[in-house]
Amino acid sequence: xxxxAEMTDTVRIEPWLFHLKLNDAIKFExxxxxxxxxxxxxxxxxALHDITKLDDSHVIPGDGASHTKVHFRYVVFRPFIEEILVxxxxxxxxxxxxxxxxxxxxxxxxxxxxxxxxxxxxxxxxWVWQYESEDGTHDLFMDINEEIRFKVVDEVFVDTTPVxxxxxxxxxxxxxxxxxxxxSPYSLVGSISEPGLGLLTWWT
Amino acid sequence: xxxxxENAAMLSNYEVLTLLKELQSQxxxxxxxxxxxxxxxxxxxYETVTYLEKTPCKYQSPEIxxxxxxxxxxxxxxxxxxxxxxxxxxxTAVEIQLMIEESEERLSEEEIDKLLDVIxxxxxxxxxxxxxxxxxxxxxxxxxxxxxxxxExxxxxxVQGEEEGDKExxxxxxxxxxxxxxxxxxxxxxxx
Numbered sequence: 001x002x003x004x005a006e007m008t009d010t011v012r013i014e015p016w017l018f019h020l021k022l023n024d025a026i027k028f029e030x031x032x033x034x035x036x037x038x039x040x041x042x043x044x045x046x047a048l049h050d051i052t053k054l055d056d057s058h059v060i061p062g063d064g065a066s067h068t069k070v071h072f073r074y075v076v077f078r079p080f081i082e083e084i085l086v087x088x089x090x091x092x093x094x095x096x097x098x099x100x101x102x103x104x105x106x107x108x109x110x111x112x113x114x115x116x117x118x119x120x121x122x123x124x125x126x127w128v129w130q131y132e133s134e135d136g137t138h139d140l141f142m143d144i145n146e147e148i149r150f151k152v153v154d155e156v157f158v159d160t161t162p163v164x165x166x167x168x169x170x171x172x173x174x175x176x177x178x179x180x181x182x183x184s185p186y187s188l189v190g191s192i193s194e195p196g197l198g199l200l201t202w203w204t
Numbered sequence: 205x206x207x208x209x210e211n212a213a214m215l216s217n218y219e220v221l222t223l224l225k226e227l228q229s230q231x232x233x234x235x236x237x238x239x240x241x242x243x244x245x246x247x248x249x250y251e252t253v254t255y256l257e258k259t260p261c262k263y264q265s266p267e268i269x270x271x272x273x274x275x276x277x278x279x280x281x282x283x284x285x286x287x288x289x290x291x292x293x294x295x296t297a298v299e300i301q302l303m304i305e306e307s308e309e310r311l312s313e314e315e316i317d318k319l320l321d322v323i324x325x326x327x328x329x330x331x332x333x334x335x336x337x338x339x340x341x342x343x344x345x346x347x348x349x350x351x352x353x354x355x356e357x358x359x360x361x362x363v364q365g366e367e368e369g370d371k372e373x374x375x376x377x378x379x380x381x382x383x384x385x386x387x388x389x390x391x392x393x394x395x396x
Contacts, residue, residue, distance in 0.1 A: 001291065002220045004213040009205040028242070036248035042210045046220070046248055047227055073212060075220055077252075084288060084302055086259075103251035151302070196298035203298060 001085065004049055005042050005076045009033075013057075014065045023051060026070055034074060038185040041157050043078030044104055077104060079152045079188065086149050086200070089142055092126045099148055099190060106187035109150055113191035115198055129198065140202060147200045150190035158183045214283065217261035217291045218269065224249045224256075260293040263328040272326040279311070279319060293327045295320065 009030070017025045027048055034045040053071035060067060079085055087099040087107060097114070099107040111118070117130045121141075129140040142148070160183060192198045228249060231242075256262070269290060276286055281304060288303040297316050301307045307316065 001217060002215040003211050004215055005207060006209040006212045007205060007207050031242050031245045035242065035245035037244070039207065042207055044248075046252055047224060047245065049223065071208070075215060075223065076210075078211075080284060082305075083284070084292065084299075086292075102255040103248055194302060196296075196302040203296070 001077065001079050001083065002046065003043070003076050003078050004073050005039075005045075006052070006071070006073050008069065008071045010067050010069050012065045012067055018066075022054070022057070022068070026051060026054070026068065026072075030070070030072060030074075038157075039076070040159050040185070043076040044186060046075045046077055046103075049073040049075050078155075081152055081154065083152045084149060084197075085152060085190075086147055089144050089146050089148055091144060092120070092142060094120060097127055097142060097148070097192075099150060104188075106184040107150075107190055108187065109190040109192055113153065113189075113193050115193055129202075131202075140199070142199060148192065149197050149200055149203075150192045151194065151197060152188055153191045154189040156187050156189070158185050158187075160185045214287055216264075216269065216287060217256050217259055218264040221253065221256040221261055224253050228253070259291065260327060261291060264290075268326060268328070272322070275322045275326060276319075279315065289323060290327070293323060295324065 011026050011029045013022075013025045013029060017028070020028070030048050035047060036045070038044050049072075051070060051072045055069035055071075057066040057068040059065075085101065087101045090098040090100040090105065092098070094111075096108050096110040098105075099109060101107070111120070111127075114127060115129045115131075117132070118127055119130060120126075121128050124141070126144075127142045129142070131138045131140050196203055227245075231246075272290060273286065276289070281289075285304050292299065292303065294300050294303060297313075297320070300311075300316055300319060304311070311319065
């Protein structure tokens with residue numbers, strides 16, 4: 001579920017933090033920059049694991065802060081494809097089942113990856129697995145807040161860095177007026193179509 | 205900022221949990237100095253710790269993990285498979301089939317049973333699962349109380365010796381002795 005990513009960056013430490021030990025000040029700045037943020041093609045950064053190397057610090061003329069090149073390792077959330085995870089159902093919609101892990105919410109299980117023969121119940125707005133056994137068809141509801149075991153099938157990274165002022169062929173869309181769907185920078189696609197996957201209560 | 209290696213190593217849930225708890229206690233201790241509560245770090249570490257505490261990794265330790273890896277050596281599993289087994293503590297063959305690719309071809313039924321046995325022996329599962337198994341035939345309404353009684357030190361009196369609200373984490377190994385302890389604990393009353 002979690003991986004260690006080696007990264008390097010030049011950390012700027014402002015003069016009012018000079019009273020701290022260098023390591024602590026760098027830790028502070030790296031957390032400020034990366035914790036709970038998604039790095040493109042890397043994953044969701046959780047916390048700093050350790051600092052592997054510190055180069056010399058320099059003070060650049062015109063700027064009172066010190067600049068230090070740091071090599072460090074960060075704990076990143078990035079499940080590998082085909083990994084099994086357990087989460088909670090956040091909501092159900094026509095697009096599928098939205099699952100959340102608490103610290104990470106953008107997980108979707110599309111309708112074709114649900115267990116065979118599932119239907120969407122409009123009145124309750126939930127997905128239902130129509131499980132067939134010898135005694136007939138059982139309707140197993142996927143209720144909200146139920147724990148669900150799913151397999152990660154795909155991950156999608158979207159680069160959400162702001163677009164600069166370029167000459168756009170289309171008329172510029174005012175972000176305040178349009179309800180542009182917020183693209184999440186990192187989202188996962190899951191599947192529960194195999195035996196053993198789905199609500200935990202189905203398989204105990 | 206440059207990313208040198210986005211996948212330098214895989215971490216088990218236990219390692220991440222320990223790291224985050226350490227960070228939290230450091231931040232709590234030195235709060236007076238900087239005073240700035242780093243909101244993002246606080247949010248993500250709180251949520252992640254909350255999630256991880258509900259998983260079996262809460263009861264693990266480096267020795268347990270080492271022992272498990274040694275015992276898993278003869279099964280020739282990939283690193284990712286061993287990691288999943290460690291993080292999830294599967295108890296049924298279905299779960300093993302999910303986590304290990306082509307388990308039907310690589311492992312015979314006997315080996316799957318042996319594997320489940322190794323996991324059950326080495327990894328202390330949540331006492332709750334075993335308690336529910338024992339408690340089912342005895343009292344139904346106590347399941348909710350069992351879950352509440354999980355915090356260390358909180359135990360409720362067991363009428364007729366059914367309540368198992370055990371000391372979690374401390375007696376991970378004593379789960380198997382639960383049935384024997386039940387009778388003894390019938391008399392014990394520890395209240396918070």
